Amino acid sequence: MKPYRLNQLELNTALQKKAREMNQDKMHLKHLVSAPNRLSNYSAKGGGLFLDYSRQRLDDQTMQLLIDAADKLNLTAKFQQMSQGALINKTENRAVLHTATRSFSSTPIYVDGHDIMPDMQNVRNAVKTFCNRVHNGEIKGCTGKAFRHAVVVGIGGSYLGAEFISTALAAYANKAIRIHYLANVDIHNFGAVADAIDPETTLWIIISKSYTTAETTANKNQAIELMKDKGLEPSKHIVTVTSKGSPGDDPGDPVLATFYMYDFIGGRYSVTSAVGAAPLSIYLGNETFERFLKGAEQMDLHAAQAPAHANLPLIAALISVWNTDYLGYRHNAIIPYCSALQKLAPHIQQLNMESNGKGADIQGQMLDTPAGTVIFGEPGANAQHSFFQLAHQGQAFPIDFIGVLNPQYTQYQSCSKGVTNHQELWANMIAQAKVLAIGKDSEDKTRYFSGNRPSSTLVLDDLSPENVGRLLSFYEARTVFEGFAWGVNSFDQFGVELGKIAAADLRRQMADKNQDPDHYFEASDPIAKMYLEMLFEGKI
């Protein structure tokens, strides 16, 4: 069989050898970064972003091996096939077409002989029309009041992307409508949202592909109860984002509008589909949302077309696999020096860990070491005052620094110590990447910095909708390229199924007890039994 994973290639041995070599003193980052033209040789501009990987533990040979691997595995061709509708989600026999949701091209894309591009366009138009009618007051709540709150009811992929983008672009928001997220089935989440809204002026956006997600159904039912309690008509306060023909698309149970989801767009890749379009167009306005799509499209085209050595998400993916499989790092921090990007890390945590955290490859072969890496992060400079002590002197992990050149709030120019706040922020970001790489010797070992701690830096001109779209697409494409290199299916998630089955069993036992207070819990699992009893008892 033709190799389909990086570690099946002949050059795998050379990469392993290279990794051992990288542990030699002469290969310490403090030496690597001082080579002439290090930055220009280890950075690239493309798709509207700038990526500096000069502080990654790489030399020319390593880069060449990784680029060769990308060529031999046809990674760019695979990305193109994905974008053109190939059924690359093999375990579910589906195409993977999140890129189509933001394509403004007129080229058809066929799935099972059907051109899906008109469907994509129809969804965009339907959302646009609906949002414009909400914004101009044509569509109102059942008591005739304009909508002032939008509650997004959805979990995982039906939540994290919209939260990330709405936080990043809050400065562009239509101030008339506040947005709230109801993801967790924890009644605390519902209670807090219920306290913050006015039901008469609230639009509920229920997002679930199957419309049977347990958490979303439970929250939707609470919302309906609340509306009924207040004498409101739920059908005049709900829109659904779901699959055609799901229980959320039932003419017998009418709602204000239904926007369709398609099985070729996975939840974690869905923020540019109706899943993000509905809440974000309501909150930000459709024009801002389309600018965001256009940025994502630009990076998609870069990912599909740029040669490997100049392809930002591909380079980032190769480095990630190198760091994980060869250098042995187990996690990757994402540190945007930008408060508005505070929800980037939680979104990418889902996108990347759910896509690539796999034990078997796409052919169903167990991997010797599972693929994927743990992603976590908080904004800088905050993180410096939180967990960066460990980043400098504890176990090392690669970091993605993200900088934004021009601040959104340009009116605050007063200086402390001769610099603006924005400059202070940048001084810190530049400094961190530098000293993590270089380190510092010291006789006093509590003040010794080993250095050699890798990072990349990604730079955006500003936090425009287009740049946020580019950033999203960069991380999506990086995740996809990593999955291709690891040889896993980045689009299924069978690992979440077992817990759902076990929860259903426990739910049944709770429901029985709710019906019959004398019901005894099954003793087959004594630990679960104790927790069921403790929950119904209500004390530890």
Place this chain on the structure above:
Amino acid sequence: MKPYRLNQLELNTALQKKAREMNQDKMHLKHLVSAPNRLSNYSAKGGGLFLDYSRQRLDDQTMQLLIDAADKLNLTAKFQQMSQGALINKTENRAVLHTATRSFSSTPIYVDGHDIMPDMQNVRNAVKTFCNRVHNGEIKGCTGKAFRHAVVVGIGGSYLGAEFISTALAAYANKAIRIHYLANVDIHNFGAVADAIDPETTLWIIISKSYTTAETTANKNQAIELMKDKGLEPSKHIVTVTSKGSPGDDPGDPVLATFYMYDFIGGRYSVTSAVGAAPLSIYLGNETFERFLKGAEQMDLHAAQAPAHANLPLIAALISVWNTDYLGYRHNAIIPYCSALQKLAPHIQQLNMESNGKGADIQGQMLDTPAGTVIFGEPGANAQHSFFQLAHQGQAFPIDFIGVLNPQYTQYQSCSKGVTNHQELWANMIAQAKVLAIGKDSEDKTRYFSGNRPSSTLVLDDLSPENVGRLLSFYEARTVFEGFAWGVNSFDQFGVELGKIAAADLRRQMADKNQDPDHYFEASDPIAKMYLEMLFEGKI
């Protein structure tokens, strides 16, 4: 020299042997958890909380070895010495007395011959008096309007704890006053806060021990500019929380009130000191804040007094060290099945990683492997729909599940599939811990679950202020015990210093350029030079 680290003890060899044994099939968690009385033997109640560690990869011998290690290292005695004022922060020659901030005991605690308990009481009284006067309208802004917004200006330890507690206890908040956090020097953070407040009714709480923290100073200066722009008198809108005699405690620069910080309370342990007392008493009311303190005090006493085998934070610490040093796990997730605890993980991330992420031990000896572990987490059930795919089928990591038996919003009792939302939440939590441990075989390897993935479960009766105090103290004590076992100083943070020095150098270059647009940046570090140029150019 007497052993002062777990891995210096003779029983270290036995633990290493045990760890190898745990990799045998017969020691898989699916077998361990089915032993009779597994739960009762591997759980404990104390300090008001319940800890279940039955799904940790431990057997009786391992537990005995760990308890023996705790005895030989005198961990409980060390905790008592800490609470009584011993100078255990050796590198800085300081006592460590966060426990004193919530002690309601009349026993004196001497530091350098001075009883510090009256100081603790004075701070509590001063905050209480001030907050009551704000709440009853005696203290108002300079235009005579009552305060409606409190902005907490502080970073790291002067921010994360208050954010965690104010989010956890938001249901108790005084609805008249909204709280905002201004931590990041990113002007976006300031801009967003400035947009959300009304300066006339805003109280700024500036928190910095030295009152020279670069980020906090820059933000404070922006706040003062804003007030001056609006014609307001800053001295009537500011309180400071700082060290006696710092620039924030300057009679020449008066403010509404100053509450003192002490050098024997580290930032990350300071939320029960004035650092948390000021914002939380304003936001939650002083009565709620004191209930929170009393819960913390109860767990402190448990940590200091309970025998090792029944001491919750000590057991949790021993398991953490076992998982990290012997079983080789590199991170620990914190998954509260409780939306209100959404800021627990970011707080513990700082508390634990900054405390124990160390390369050298307390005697200045380099460690073979750095101490500490990466902490991350999001609330469940959300996390199940985010990164739990990797938790089930990717690389394994230990998880702390946290459950709350009684929900805060008891009015929402309607059922979906026969259960309330709160029960659905619990069904999921119980299910996750179970299937992670047990796994499931499958011919189809994409649906194969290896299991043997460890977790603990911590249970709270409800989300009362007392229980949130107990939870905080549990994690603080666990962190301290871990540090004792690793033999590191959990109270210094020299690892953050190098970055500050490098940032100061870059700041100077930026300030020079601000003064003189023709200024050329130093070429000694070409990478930093490029970023300086890019920032001033304003485009990639």
